[in-house]
Amino acid sequence: MITQTEAGGVPVLLAPTTGPTHAGLAFRVGFADEPLARRGITHLTEHLALHSMGVTDYHYNGATGVEFTYFHMQGDEDKIVGFLNGVCASLRDLPMRRLAVEKDVLQAEASGRSPAVAEPMALWRHGARDYGTPAYPEWGLPAITEDELRAWVARYFTRENAVLWVAGDAVPAGLELDLPSGVRHPTPAPSSALPVTPAFFPGSSGLVVWDAMTPRGAKSAIFADVLERVMFRELRQEAGLSYTVQTDYQPIGRDGALVTAVADGLPENQGAVLGGMVDVLAALRAGRVDPADVAAVVTKRVEQFRHAESVGARLPGQALNLLLGRPVEDIEQVIGQSRAVTAADVAEAAAGAWQSGLLMSPVHPEHLGFAAAPSRSETAVHGYAHTSLEEPGHHLIVARGGVSLVQDENVATVRYADCVIARAWPDGARQLVGADGIVVRVEPTLFADGQRAIGAIDAATGPVRVFQPPRAADDIPKPQPRAKRAAAAVPVGGNRALSIFFLVVLWPAVLFFGAIGALLVISLFVDTEDLGATIVALVFCLGVAVAGAFGIRASMRRLRAARA
Template sequence: MTIAHTEVDGVPTVLAPVDGPMTAGLVFRVGRADETLARSGITHLIEHLALHGLGMTDYHFNGATSPITTTFQSQGSESDVVAFLNGVCGALTDLPLDRLAVEKEILRTEEAGRGSSAAEPMAVWRYGARGHGVIGYPEFGLAALTPDDLRAWAARWFTRANAMLWIAGDRVPAGLRLSLPDSGTRMPAPAVTSALPVTPAYFHGPSERAVVYEGIVARSTAAGVFAGVLERALFRSLRQEGGYSYHVGADYQPRDATHASVYALADMLPEKRGPLLGEFVDVLAALRYGRVERTDVDAYVTKAESALDGADAAARRLPGLVQNELLGYPTLSPAELRAQLRAVTPEDVAAVAAEAHASSLLMVPAGRSPDWAGFTAAPTDSARPVYGDRYPFRANRGQSMVIGPEGVSLQGDGGVVTVRYAEVAAMLAWPDGARRLIGFDAISAHLEPALFTVTPAAMAAIDAAVPPELRVAMPARDPEDIPRPPSRVRLARRRAGRTLHRALHRTADRIAAVSDGVRWTLIIALFLVNIRLIDALDGNTPVRATVIAVSLLVALLLTDRGIRGLRRLAGYLLR
């Protein structure tokens, strides 16, 4: 069966017959990656408002906002599809803004009940706090969105020129009217940003139970085959042979007209973190070095070709075809796709694997590092602070907040984080005065005025430097959740702890600087002296017990294990 092309009220439309009820999808080239972080959620909110008037129906319908598209889809009789699409277009033209406050609360509830996906932290670490990285953050903009904001966004993005319609059915149903605004043009894909100075890179993810991989590749049939081969290789190594994982998967996802992401994921038990990560990285390395099984390529090609068969094969291709056309990517005919699939060789797959590796990002559990495999830790701090006035941390004079004309920095023993005003994606503002500036690179500076010797005028300078449209008003915090400056007693305890911390570290360093031979000579000498002291103290049990305990402790401190123990104790004192 072939796919037919037509128009409905100026909206490009594709059709293909289907065995069953009619299904239709109206797709707009707008998604979360088109939003700014400070006003994120606006597309999702418009989607909800457009669907509100439909209420409860006897047919199935849904809306979905992805990073690059927004889709309104319905399945039912021809009259059901007409009622749905006509209603959605009418609502997009005249949004039911009397529902604004209620729909905002519904979205907040939806977000609170939705679990995070592995794609969200991957997007933040790769793209930062803008573009495709916005999907990794909460919908910060919901509270501040006004009716005028929504009208302007709908007029810009939800237009005839920026839409396409697909219909799985024999014809365009009678009475269908896509009454969309004539303003606007076909919008390009969102700009690609980067928060990774070097790749391959890795970061420690929020989960102890998963390893996630992503590589960026040029869109091609061979890249899709690589994703399928990668899944088979990981499944065989991690589940069938190693028994490290239960769920293993890989996927190929178009990003724009030129590139796509190849994702792979494997779950695990926490105690399997080490061996699973090693095997995962080994599989990736094997593929890019050319160890690609011909049987894996053939198996995936057979599976992909089978999806092109069947009475509804053309209808199943409609959503992908529409997304391609909205992004400006040509869609292959079934015959062209079959020919390209059959032409893919193991060498082609290996070449894509090498391309993916060059841009790859790994999410690994805390405490694990694939640096031995050539992955570099993604940055968690900034290269340098801004110049400005320094305000020490009340509990530790070695830490400080710096506020300057270009931005803010937080400095401490662990490094520095800097957010410059020219690169602010959003500033979260709490009523009690706390501020969190999130930079384009996803590095954030959280400022708690009560914890620093900062003046109200200095904090006011931050508010004045950040444009109002980047400000996100946060709800009031419970008083118990607001950090307070430590008391003098606690400060004294912390100072004493830092002093002891430095002393223990210096002691550990000095012991470690002594050669192993000298340390073991001292341990043996201590043992011999201890025997003589014990004999001399015969009958004085308390003193003998003390001598034995002290001798054992000193001997332990002279060993590598003892040195590590001193360092751990020193670290504990700063908690």
């Protein structure tokens, strides 16, 4: 049974356990709270706070998530006290001498991390803010200063914004949790970059991913598990279309949740995988829910709850709920909520989830009721146009209010008021990201009067500008106009006029010497008096004809290359 108390002004959840004692200190701050221009500041704080722990003979760890950051320790009570008190002391006085080193450590960590299969979903659903921010790399690390770190800690790493859980017999004696005073911070409201749902965007080959925002609770969680059970049966066991079929239920904020479904498949089967997933969703929301599936899911969940209660594994989730302002739930209450869910409840949850659905698929599903998610801007800004030095029809427009990149019918616009980061390279390159996720990449070497554009952009994006390391000279693009690119692809002497000239000359020559060669072949059987001279002439004529044929072929290839 979970009981509530406090330590050092921090609320504490305590529960007995049959396993080893463990404890965790959590704060209500995560990636969703970070502006993209300072993406990584919470993770950096966590690393610096743990540095003072050094190398120990006991297990401890820290983690930064979308909404929470926590420090966890398993071991004897005196070691737990030393660890948690040490973390709090470190948060009050971060080892700033380690700032540059820890930034390098985080960048090395990121380089070895494989992106999650569903990571693009957050970007397309939310854009480049709040719950979409975790889909981006930690681009803000180079710009984070000591003062910004101290201000971040003072705002979020306080006792009012913290909770402690302890799986053990009692709160360990000597636990001080000396944290500064502050306020509780609610989770950010999830933004949306989708004007219409259900929506889709094209994804990488091999995966179909669907997710939906749903109300938080047992109905949505059981819907997610039933969805996985039915998809596994339909797509893997019966149809043999997928190997990996799985779903996930993830709470979002105080009252929301995200249900995600993933199915893989061979390239030739992706249309069938998509159709199979959509058919399962359609059946569930239409009410074709087998009560046996619901009963099996509920039974499994109850077993998991019972086991988690015995080892204290429910504590972290309940502690995070407390940080969100939700009540701590008794185990019997949680089990009762699951057992009360019916097949009709699952159908209702499926119908509601469909309305907010987002699909990532290599196969376009417009005919299945999904609208295309916006991948470009509706309008361009009005300002000074910098013509592309490569493509005359393309241009960069820089105005007082923003910047647009126009490439034929494709328009990407980032308005300065909505710009969440402006990455800046020493050679002048800039990358602007709007809150909706639209990106404008500016390479001044590729546009007429490009440096003038950079000056105007820098003057408007100072607060969100993040300087990047220098690029190698070979990485800085140089303009290659289409005519020059085409000429470079054609062999020397392969211009269009010369190719036409060769065709005009070679076709008659091939026909003439080919005809002479044919007559000489006939003469070999009719007139054998001067056989040697006839053979020599025949070889010459055939040689000229064959060489001419190769010349015609090469000229035709040059003409096709010139037209491209």
